[in-house]
Amino acid sequence: xxxxxxxxxxxxxxxxxxxxxxxxxxxxxxxxxxxxxxxxxxxxxxxxxxxxxxxxxxxxxxxxxxxxxxxxxxxxxxxxxxxxxxxxxxxxxxxxxxxxxxxxxxxxxxxxxxxxxxxxxxxxxxxxxxxxxxxxxxxxxxxxxxxxxxxxxxxxxxxxxxxxxxxxxxxxxxxxxxxxxxxxxxxxxxxxxxxxxxxxxxxxxxxxxxxxxxxxxxxxxxxxxxxxxxxxxxxxxxxxxxxxxxxxxxxxxxxxxxxxxxxxxxxxxxxxxxxxxxxxxx
Amino acid sequence: xxxxxxxxxxxxxxxxxxxxxxxxxxxxxxxxxxxxxxxxxxxxxxxxxxxxxxxxxxxxxxxxxxxxxxxxxxxxxxxxxxxxxxxxxxxxxxxxxxxxxxxxxxxxxxxxxxxxxxxxxxxxxxxxxxxxxxxxxxxxxxxxxxxxxxxxxxxxxxxxxxxxxxxxxxxxxxxxxxxxxxxxxxxxxxxxxxxxxxxxxxxxxxxxxxxxxxxxxxxxxxxxxxxxxxxxxxxxxxxxxxxxxxxxxxxxxxxxxxxxxxxxxxxxxxxxxxxxxxxxxxxxxxxxxxxxxxxxxxxxxxxxxxxxxxxxxxxxxxxxxxxxxxxxxxxxxxxxxxxxxxxxxxxxxxxxx
Numbered sequence: 001x002x003x004x005x006x007x008x009x010x011x012x013x014x015x016x017x018x019x020x021x022x023x024x025x026x027x028x029x030x031x032x033x034x035x036x037x038x039x040x041x042x043x044x045x046x047x048x049x050x051x052x053x054x055x056x057x058x059x060x061x062x063x064x065x066x067x068x069x070x071x072x073x074x075x076x077x078x079x080x081x082x083x084x085x086x087x088x089x090x091x092x093x094x095x096x097x098x099x100x101x102x103x104x105x106x107x108x109x110x111x112x113x114x115x116x117x118x119x120x121x122x123x124x125x126x127x128x129x130x131x132x133x134x135x136x137x138x139x140x141x142x143x144x145x146x147x148x149x150x151x152x153x154x155x156x157x158x159x160x161x162x163x164x165x166x167x168x169x170x171x172x173x174x175x176x177x178x179x180x181x182x183x184x185x186x187x188x189x190x191x192x193x194x195x196x197x198x199x200x201x202x203x204x205x206x207x208x209x210x211x212x213x214x215x216x217x218x219x220x221x222x223x224x225x226x227x228x229x230x231x232x233x234x235x236x237x238x239x240x241x242x243x244x245x246x247x248x249x250x251x252x253x254x255x256x257x258x259x260x261x262x263x264x265x266x267x268x269x270x271x272x273x274x275x276x277x278x279x280x281x282x
Numbered sequence: 283x284x285x286x287x288x289x290x291x292x293x294x295x296x297x298x299x300x301x302x303x304x305x306x307x308x309x310x311x312x313x314x315x316x317x318x319x320x321x322x323x324x325x326x327x328x329x330x331x332x333x334x335x336x337x338x339x340x341x342x343x344x345x346x347x348x349x350x351x352x353x354x355x356x357x358x359x360x361x362x363x364x365x366x367x368x369x370x371x372x373x374x375x376x377x378x379x380x381x382x383x384x385x386x387x388x389x390x391x392x393x394x395x396x397x398x399x400x401x402x403x404x405x406x407x408x409x410x411x412x413x414x415x416x417x418x419x420x421x422x423x424x425x426x427x428x429x430x431x432x433x434x435x436x437x438x439x440x441x442x443x444x445x446x447x448x449x450x451x452x453x454x455x456x457x458x459x460x461x462x463x464x465x466x467x468x469x470x471x472x473x474x475x476x477x478x479x480x481x482x483x484x485x486x487x488x489x490x491x492x493x494x495x496x497x498x499x500x501x502x503x504x505x506x507x508x509x510x511x512x513x514x515x516x517x518x519x520x521x522x523x524x525x526x527x528x529x530x531x532x533x534x535x536x537x538x539x540x541x542x543x544x545x546x547x548x549x550x551x552x553x554x555x556x557x558x559x560x561x562x563x564x565x566x567x568x569x570x571x572x573x574x575x576x577x578x579x580x581x582x583x584x585x586x587x588x589x590x591x592x593x594x595x596x597x598x599x600x601x602x603x604x605x606x607x608x609x610x611x612x613x614x615x616x617x618x619x620x621x622x623x624x625x626x627x628x629x630x631x632x633x634x635x
Binding site for chain 2 (some may be wrong): 170171174175177178179180181182183184185188192193196197
């Protein structure tokens with residue numbers, strides 16, 4: 001009896017120790033990830049923060065300055081236009097393509113996989129300069145259209161991965177055939193059967209693309225520069241003028257990304273819980 | 283002219299013949315099974331009828347019209363898949379309504395039809411549920427209802443019961459047959475389960491290596507198999523390889539068999555005589571009958587199967603199995619000497635190849 005009790009205690013102790021180092025590890029990771037964000041938040045409201053550990057005083061003055069900037073509204077608008085257009089464009093390009101390859105053109109799959117790694121392989125600077133060199137005639141030359149095209153290509157892997165995984169998870173082949181045997185054409189099947197079943201994949205793809213493009217700097221700076229100033233461009237500009245205002249911009253940028261993410265997730269979970277509710281109600 | 287006709291259908295996958303010169307006529311309202319081992323081309327043939335696979339050669343006509351080049355969604359052919367393939371995002375009711383909506387039926391008619399079809403498969407109470415909330419058997423009945431709701435010209439079933447438990451399988455195959463004959467819908471049923479094929483079909487098409495071995499009623503297939511493959515694939519058959527010796531006899535090793543089928547062969551032809559286990563009777567004494575084979579042997583195994591008991595008998599080195607109903611024969615024990623008795627009609631003779 002005694003033996004088993006001590007054994008039990010030992011086991012419990014072991015469990016606690018394991019839990020202890022796990023917490024430490026997770027804590028260290030969170031600290032590493034959060035410290036820059038927290039510092040940015042604090043810096044955006046600090047009066048002076050170079051002689052003390054904590055800021056000497058707090059103020060919202062920089063947020064005023066940030067929002068008063070004549071470019072604030074325009075850059076914000078441009079960034080939203082760029083991100084949302086890109087999300088829309090990659091949805092329209094990627095979803096039917098991946099679906100078609102999955103059900104009709106399996107042979108093209110390796111090619112598609114390679115294409116989707118390419119954007120990671122080519123340095124952004126090279127991509128931007130090459131595009132600028134090639135597209136020299138209007139309406140593309142150094143235009144937002146060229147930028148959107150470039151950003152769509154650049155962010156494609158972020159849409160491709162989740163969509164492709166989601167399509168593989170459902171038996172899209174048999175579902176398609178079932179739909180066809182019931183008299184539906186491929187387009188109707190895509191809209192009514194495939195898309196609703198890969199919706200979570202579309203959602204996370206959209207989220208990743210939005211976040212990536214909203215923070216995109218290199219392509220925007222090199223392709224359009226001041227002609228189509230986006231939020232990241234304004235932010236970088238202000239790091240040279242006033243660090244606190246730049247921090248305020250960063251915080252605003254974070255917040256927008258957060259809100260949009262939450263919004264997309266909310267739409268996703270709402271459509272899901274709506275269906276579970278109907279299930280439970282009956 | 284038959285309702286559904288396949289003529290000289292050929293299909294190869296990367297150079298390998300999968301279906302070879304397939305010819306078949308299916309009468310309206312009948313249930314025809316494609317039966318064969320995996321890889322025999324039965325599913326490929328079914329998918330060509332559905333339009334999911336292209337044919338290399340041949341034509342398919344349905345109700346007098348050539349459908350060879352018609353895309354699957356315009357063929358008016360319903361299909362039930364092994365994996366059910368219900369739309370997970372739609373309720374049972376919406377699943378069944380899908381085909382009717384594609385055909386642009388009016389709304390109230392769709393609602394009425396959905397309820398009728400669900401009543402037919404006895405699952406009206408699941409109308410608002412989602413597929414994942416149903417058992418496998420229920421899902422397959424919904425899939426059947428969905429395929430039937432649009433009143434297709436032909437119904438195709440691709441191993442519909444393979445993913446289900448034995449008990450559900452037997453119950454559901456009876457249900458499929460009941461619905462099929464009450465609607466009088468022309469049906470093609472693919473299976474590798476011979477019992478399933480024999481029990482529900484009007485006609486069975488036995489396939490092997492892309493060829494039709496034999497097509498006929500279940501009784502014909504079972505009682506008078508035309509090839510050795512059919513004889514051994516359908517049910518169990520004892521095989522006595524040997525040569526024809528005289529008018530109606532086959533010599534297999536040290537055993538000389540009386541077999542009426544040997545009349546169709548010439549002396550010295552290499553043949554196989556086949557005898558079904560249930561056609562063999564057991565005698566505990568050597569009592570000869572005219573026109574019967576009486577072969578001595580020793581009981582090596584006794585396996586109880588419920589309705590029958592299967593005896594494994596060593597007859598001069600040849601292993602023979604015999605099914606006996608213990609109720610109306612004398613009990614036998616292991617290593618007992620017995621005599622196998624079967625008539626000359628019971629043993630079929632076919633070329634050894």
